Amino acid sequence: MDLSIVRLLEQYxxxxxxxxxxxxxxxxxxxxxxxxxxxxxxAWLAGNLVSVRYQLGKSIGLREQSKFDEIFKNQRPIQNHITYPDLVPIREEWLRITPILREKLLSLTKEDLLSDQPFDTPLLGKSNLLNTITFIIHRESYSIGQMGLLRKIFGYEAMQYN
Known part of the structure; x- marks a missing residue:
């Protein structure tokens, strides 16, 4: 197994x-x-992160589809006219795709990781699958940080690391 995917899976x-x-x-x-x-x-941040994990899965051969595919497809920004799903079903989708995607990521070979992707990732230049996964992991950090900040703004305790 490639060490770079091991490090990314620790972040995942x-x-x-x-x-x-x-x-x-x-x-x-x-x-x-x-x-x-x-x-x-x-709700949008949580659902969008679920959508991204499903999309990554599709790009590496998984067939799973999110219940919320239509709402979040194509990385559509938040829509003012939509009431987004509650967190319970969004969280259920997260828990459903996460172990399936993790197992698939573990099975990737070095050749898979270096394979061309149809688009370039921001700041990483010509994209291969490894760069795409790296960018998605970074993007998860960014969105999780936003959710953590919103917790504090709305008067909740800070997000816990344990």
Whole structure:
């Protein structure tokens, strides 16, 4: 197994836990609450992260499809006219795809990781699968940080690392 994927899977596992910690005890009304009309809310952030894990899975051969594929497809930004799903079913989708995707990521060979991707990733230049996975893991950090900040803004305890 390639050492780079091992390191990325450590981050993947850490994000899996932090994602759940961010959603802990969030009331449904706060999940849909936005600081301004220009910001995302927790339900969109959580659902978008689920969508990204499903999309990564599809790009490496998985056939699983999210229940919320239509709402979040093509990395569509938050839509003002949509009431997003509650966190319970979003979290269930996260828990469903996460172990399946992890197992598939573990099975990737060095050749798989260096294979061309149909698009370039920001800041990483010409993309291969490894760069794509690296970017997605970084993007998860960014979104989890936003959810953690929204927790504090709405008066919840800080996200826990344990």
């Amino acid at each position: 596992d850490f994000h899996t836990k932090l994602y759940q910690n961010c959603l802990e005890d969030i009331r449904p009304s706060d999940a849909q609450r936005r600081v301004t009309l220009d910001t995302n809310h927790i």
